[in-house]
Amino acid sequence: MQKKITKAVIPAAGLGTRFLPATKALPKEMLPVVDKPAIQYVVEEAVEAGLEDVLMIVGRGKDALTNHFDRVLELEDTLERKGDLARLKRVNASSDLADVHFVRQGDPKGLGHAVLRAKNHVGDQPFAVLLGDDLIDERDPLLSLMLDEQVARQATIIALMEVPPESIHMYGAAAVEATDNPDVVRVTGLVEKPDAADAPSNLALIGRYVLRPEVFAVLEKTPPGKGGEIQLTDALQVLAADPSIAGGVYGVVFRGRRYDTGDRADYIKAIVQLAVEREDLGLELRPWLKDFVHTLE
Numbered sequence: 164m165q166k167k168i169t170k171a172v173i174p175a176a177g178l179g180t181r182f183l184p185a186t187k188a189l190p191k192e193m194l195p196v197v198d199k200p201a202i203q204y205v206v207e208e209a210v211e212a213g214l215e216d217v218l219m220i221v222g223r224g225k226d227a228l229t230n231h232f233d234r235v236l237e238l239e240d241t242l243e244r245k246g247d248l249a250r251l252k253r254v255n256a257s258s259d260l261a262d263v264h265f266v267r268q269g270d271p272k273g274l275g276h277a278v279l280r281a282k283n284h285v286g287d288q289p290f291a292v293l294l295g296d297d298l299i300d301e302r303d304p305l306l307s308l309m310l311d312e313q314v315a316r317q318a319t320i321i322a323l324m325e326v327p328p329e330s331i332h333m334y335g336a337a338a339v340e341a342t343d344n345p346d347v348v349r350v351t352g353l354v355e356k357p358d359a360a361d362a363p364s365n366l367a368l369i370g371r372y373v374l375r376p377e378v379f380a381v382l383e384k385t386p387p388g389k390g391g392e393i394q395l396t397d398a399l400q401v402l403a404a405d406p407s408i409a410g411g412v413y414g415v416v417f418r419g420r421r422y423d424t425g426d427r428a429d430y431i432k433a434i435v436q437l438a439v440e441r442e443d444l445g446l447e448l449r450p451w452l453k454d455f456v457h458t459l460e
């Protein structure tokens with residue numbers, strides 16, 4: 164019987180060029196969404212789904228990430244002396260969260276290349292990949308459903324979301340067939356960032372995957388694709404086209420709340436949406452936001 168899936172891989176080596184100069188010295192994954200760095204939401208999501216062994220594939224600026232998931236004794240001491248226990252708890256939340264490991268990507272040669280760097284750590288068990296730019300609202304389950312589908316189908320599971328046809332060129336796009344479950348489709352083909360006219364559907368790959376270890380051998384043979392990078396989508400296309408390799412590819416169709424923190428406007432929207440719903444901030448922000456909206460009219 165397959166062992167329980169426990170490992171999550173989080174590629175975090177992107178250059179964050181869209182956020183320059185904020186990301187000149189800080190990895191984009193450390194940009195705050197309200198008062199937590201974006202990456203912490205993603206690690207929390209993994210842990211919530213039972214994945215407590217987290218491997219981050221990092222590039223430059225690794226120190227900020229390693230430090231965030233480590234303890235800061237001076238800070239803990241100061242907060243403790245001040246009796247600020249609530250803040251102490253929040254500071255310790257990130258270091259107590261999971262067993263976080265790091266590996267360097269070296270050359271940033273694309274998402275497929277980043278995932279391949281996880282090969283030794285992952286071994287021969289299925290594992291999840293979570294992309295840091297996509298935040299999934301914790302009230303809308305996705306990863307746990309994908310893990311269940313992986314166990315049931317012994318296949319590769321991707322997350323798909325309907326996007327407007329004019330946006331599909333920013334995503335991997337899937338050709339699909341229905342299954343007996345309205346929320347699950349069989350993926351017959353995948354193409355990375357197609358022109359709208361060539362897209363097989365408007366079902367976009369969003370940044371959650373549950374992969375089988377066979378993907379590594381496929382990635383090793385995957386040539387550079389779109390943008391000259393080794394694309395995870397291209398390796399998954401090989402697995403979708405030939406189910407005899409690893410049971411094929413299925414997609415869980417997500418209809419919940421997703422925030423794209425990789426895009427500046429969407430990043431700001433994410434912060435506003437999450438902040439107004441917070442107990443400690445919503446009360447102050449909601450009436451202010453309503454007044455502010457009036458000044459725009």
Ligand code: G1P
Nearest residue numbers: 274297333334335368369370396
């Ligand atoms: C990556 C993937 C793409 C996927 C997207 C989801 O692209 O290559 O297939 O649709 O993440 O966010 P990126 O956004 O890193 O360019």
